Amino acid sequence: MPELPEVETIRRGLALRLLGARIEDVEVRDRRLRVPVRTRQLLALSGRRIEAVGRRAKYLLVHLEGDRTIIIHLGMSGRLLVQDDDAPLDTHDHVRWWLSPPGRKRRVELRYRDPRRFGLVVVVATSRLGEHALLASLGREPLVDTDAGYLAAQARGSRRSVKNFLMDARVVVGIGNIYASEILWRARVHPTVAAGRIAASRWQRVMAAIGEVLEEAIAAGGTTLSDYRDADGNLGYFGSDLEVYGREAETCSRCGGIIRRRVDAGRSTYYCTGCQH
């Protein structure tokens, strides 16, 4: 479901509400996520405070005192809800944490909900976070490393499509199916062009587009399609700002061309036939 801007929006929401909170209790209702939940490991975290909420790629990192981090990935349909009282349970509420925030009487509940169960909740030692299999081979953070030369170097000799290349987390993280289309529209690059055939000047455009599209989406609070919510359960609103994604047969706002959709390996790609080459 979420791409980098959505995850970053959720991270900020969690940090605002849960920093310094102490874990009081945990309940695992369904451990069958992408990586099976280790219930006893999660239960063993009771009593610890949340020291920071970080992010690497689309992984949320809940750092606890005592060298423990909970890695949370939302997959396609995952949500994290922060609730002040016991809201009605959903069939797909898999993990519940009860937390006591500093200076507040009532405890709050953090709830992990994920109908498709493509996400995960994993406990690791903070000191060995970077070595963990989930994180070890991830590529660069696009909002931190903004070096177009790196993309050009990684793409050298590659015949795969530039859209596929941008979505490869070993190269650069956080770019999913929606923003890959949006970024390439912004850069005026056709999604099926071979990554290895893109000139340095065009990589500059692509890199700039990555930063702009992701930053704007974060500023807007994350894209909304069918079911996205931020940490408070509010709808994001960047969805209406998407230029090509989901706009098959509509008119390009830049050149008046027709927006087309193509499907590769079951994933839709949207692009303008007029101004992307």
Add this chain to the structure above:
DNA sequence: CGTAGACCCTGCGCGC
């Protein structure tokens, strides 16, 4: 080796 495609799972909207 690089790359494309299948697959994990559930829910939703659409056409009939």
Add this chain to the structure above:
DNA sequence: TGCGCGCAGGGTCTAC
């Protein structure tokens, strides 16, 4: 109203 189908934002594995 009910049913079958296609589609969905991620990541990993397999086969060519």
